[in-house]
Amino acid sequence: MDAVQGTLDELGTPLQEVTFVVFDLETTGGSHAEHAITEIGAVKVRGGEVLGEFATLIDPGGPIPPFISVLTGITDAMVVAAPRIEAVLPSFLEFISGTVLVAHNAGFDTGFIKAACQKHGYAPPKNAVLDTVDLARRVLTRDETPNHKLGTLARFFHSTTEPIHRALHDARATVDVLHGLIARSGSFQVHTFEELKSFVRAPTPEQQRKRHLAEHVPHAPGVYLFEDERGEVLYIGKSTNLRNRVRSYFTASETRPRIREMIGIAERVRHVVCATTLEAEVRELRLIGGAKPRYNRRSKFPDKVVWLKLTDEPFPRLSIVRELRGDSATYLGPFPNQRAADDARTALYDTVPLRQCSDRLSLTGSRRACVLYEMGRCGAPCEGRESVADYSVHTDVARRAMLTDITPVYTALLARMERLSVEQRYEEASLDRDRLAVYVRTAARMQRLTALTRIPHLVAASPAFDGGWEIHVVRHGRLCAAGVMPRGAHPTPFVDSLIARAETVIPGHGPVHAATAEESETILRWLESPGVRLVQVEGDWALPVHGAARVKARLDQAYQGGYPR
Incomplete structure (x- = not known):
């Protein structure tokens, strides 16, 4: 009998024989439908050896937003003589031919390449794709790395190249990350590329063994709680279909290492059926805040946020506090941590010459001025050089910037960022960019929250799937009742x-006084969703004309999904 030669698929391709092209893109934004590629960097490797590199700047066909230039260091002047993407694609497609493509958050980079191919008449690449984010989630635990950003993984695997949002640098760093992840996967008996692809998606034995925990869970909206043998809550989640969601934890689609670890400990799943999906979202937040399950990462400590406070005294100052008081002070927040609040405070200091000392000052001045006076950044009320009336001008600007008009902060920092960018002082400009982003986003968030939380009573409804209506009662930004009105029922009695x-x-103090900011934001998202109708509203629901929302979209575009690394 003649021997039969096994196919490559049957034998598997040893990882050391696979040719990988690790690549990275820089773009003008996060949407391949609206933005363009500004740089491609790629490294071809096999068996740990670099076979070649591909790198080029690309003329995007339009101006690069200043925020992107600050982030990447790529300016309009740098790409003015660069080739267009249609000229680069043939060479890049030839470079990657017959290889496995690797990228960090591969969906983003491959999406831009496919869109460019479609636009310019090239067949999209059919290469196998490996995402280092997915592989990292499979082989690294939460105790080893707090997240799966490229910078975090590069430090963990001691990469010789630091990711700096330049395509070739980031591709080289991803090569080191890839090699580290492949080495880790060897401990799971993964030795071929086919095994690697299956390994990334395969359920663990614990997941398969505990599928029975989902059997009693109903097909209904609500909240589910994973518990260990002692009844300790390990993880809390919510879903529009509890049974389907809980079952997904025991399949190959669940690849998060910490959740797979949790499944190994869990012994039962409790559930709470809710009338509506909004009620389920709110109950999830409240339960997480109360139980603080160790495997939940978000919403565990809603009471640990901080606020920026413009104090109530003759010469107000900016202070970072954890408590909202019933005083006449002005608050901005909430911020997730002290650093974010300090960034916002610095943004205000760079815009308005408020005093930066922490003492309470007398009306006449009682001590010598500090160096800020000599720098022209403070009027020295501490030395009696500035009266209460003169100082109140600065206070009023700061108060408006915190509550209603963000223009002074936005204009001042944007002008300085553009000047620093022209001078190629990108590191300093990036600090201003991040401070501005923190300030604008927090101000926009608070103004949206305040618009809702000042409404004492609101009733709204949205269409239910069965033809009825989901109805909710909201008071001061807190969900107070939820129900589903059957189809054909009279609305008034219901x-x-x-x-x-x-x-x-009973409302408390500050902008968010009856619920957590997350709960009120969840309600806001529902209120702003298509099909929702207001039934009753006491008071006005409006945002300030010159508020932060008008410039937040511009900032979000600069940071949009294209730069998560």
Whole structure:
């Protein structure tokens, strides 16, 4: 009998024989439908050896936004003589021919390449694709790396190249990360590329063994709680279909290392059926905040946020606090941590000459001025050089910038960023960019929250899947009642009954005073979703004309999904 030669698929391709092209792109934004590629960097490797590199700047066909230039260091002047993407594609497609493509957050980079191919008449690449983010989630635990950003993984694997948002640098760093991840996968008996692809998606034995935990969970919206043998809550989640969601934890689609670790400990799944999906979202937040499960990462410590406070005294100052008080002070927040609040405070200091000392000052001045006076950044009220009336001009600007008009902060920092970018002082400009982003996003968030939380009573409805209506009662930004009105029912008795049994809310202090910011934001997202109708509203629901929302979109575009590394 003649011997039969096994196919390559049957034998598997040893990883040391696979040719990988690790690549990275820089772009003018995060959407391949709206933005363009400004740089391609790629490294071809096999068996740990670099076989070649591909790198080029690309003329995007339009101006590069200043925020992108600050982030990447790529300016309009740098790409003015660079080739267009249609001239680069043939060479790049030839470079990657017959290889496995590797990228960090590969969907972003491959999406831009496919869009460019489609636009310019080239067949999109059919290469196998490996995402180092997916592989990292499979082989690294949360104790080893807090996240899977490229910079974090490069430091963990001691990469010789630091990611700096330049394509070739980031591709080289990703090569080191890839080699580190492949070495790790060897401990899982992964030795071929086919095994590697299956390994990334395969459920663990623990996941397969515990599939029975989902059997009693109903097909309904609600909250689910994974518990260990002692009844300790390990993880809390929510879903529009509890049974389907819980079952997904025991399949190959669940690749998060910390969740797979949690599955190994879990012994039961409790559930709470909710009337609506919004009620499920809110209950999830409240339960996480109360139980603080060790495997939940978000929403565990809603009470640990901080605020920026413009104090209530003759010469107000900016202070970072954890508590909202019933005083006449002005607050901006919430911020997730002290550093973010300090960035926002610095942005205000760079815009308005407020005093930066922490002492309470007398009306006449009692001590010598500091160096800020000599620099022209403070009027020295401490030395009596600035009266309460004169100082109040600065206070009023700061107060408006915090509450209603972000123009002074935005204009001042944007002008300085553009000047620093022209001078190629990108590191300094990036600091201003990040401070401005923190300030604008926090101000926009607070203004949206305040618009809702000052409304004492609101009833809204959205269409349900069965033809009925999901109805919610909201008071001062807190969900107080939820119900589903059946199709054909008269709305008045149903709404009146829901209102009668709704929770009574006594508002507290500050912009967010009856619920966590996350709960109020969840309600806002629902209120702004298509099909929602307002049934009852007490008071006005409006945003300031010159508020932060008008410039936030510009900032978000600069940071949009294209730069998560």
